[in-house]
Amino acid sequence: MTAARPRSEERREAILRAAFEVIAERGYRGASLAAVAERAGLTQQGLLHHFPGKEALLVAVLEERDRWDTGGGGASGRSGWRLDLLATLVEYNAMRPGMVQTFSALLGESVTDSHPARAFFVRRYTAVRADMAELLRTEFGERLPCGLTPERAAPLLTAVLDGLQYQWLLDPESVDMAAAFRDFMVLVGWEEVK
Structure with a gap:
């Protein structure tokens, strides 16, 4: 169980970095969950495992x-x-x-x-x-x-x-x-x- 936690944290950090990049390139409205998921190397469903929606992701950012x-x-x-x-x-x-x-x-x-x-x-x-x-x-x-x-x-x-x-x-x-x-x-x- 301890090995899964760091991996989950790493994935979360990768999603946040991807969200920063997408927001910088496309602005708030253009920063879709799909674009962030793609940049992070995930499916949108995979991203939603870590953040339940766009607002939650943006607040984390x-x-x-x-x-x-x-x-x-x-x-x-x-x-x-x-x-x-x-x-x-x-x-x-x-x-x-x-x-x-x-x-x-x-x-x-x-x-x-x-x-x-x-x-x-x-x-x-x-x-x-x-x-x-x-x-x-x-x-x-x-x-x-x-x-x-x-x-x-x-x-x-x-x-x-x-x-x-x-x-x-x-x-x-x-x-x-x-x-x-x-x-x-x-x-x-x-x-x-x-």
């Missing part, structure tokens, strides 16, 4: 993306974020529109009570707000330059990060996410104008 983006910790259970690394993450996200599109599409759909990704996003945002508060506390102490506590500023910081993604997806020629995030940091006094 987003969870894995969070782990990769944060050096293995995922949302929550990690600290070590730095303000300058957030700007780098925004720049990195601009290089992977398929992943940003998948995140944004699932996030938008998850606001309905019965959506399978809802619990993931509720957990994720709770953890991200806590992580951002910790980051802000580490950078500024109990009060930010604007006077807010880290807990009050964390949802605002999170909203800016995700809101920029939506604007960029809709009009990438007009919205430079990385530049806009740096401008936000200047606006709230977290960075000097360069």
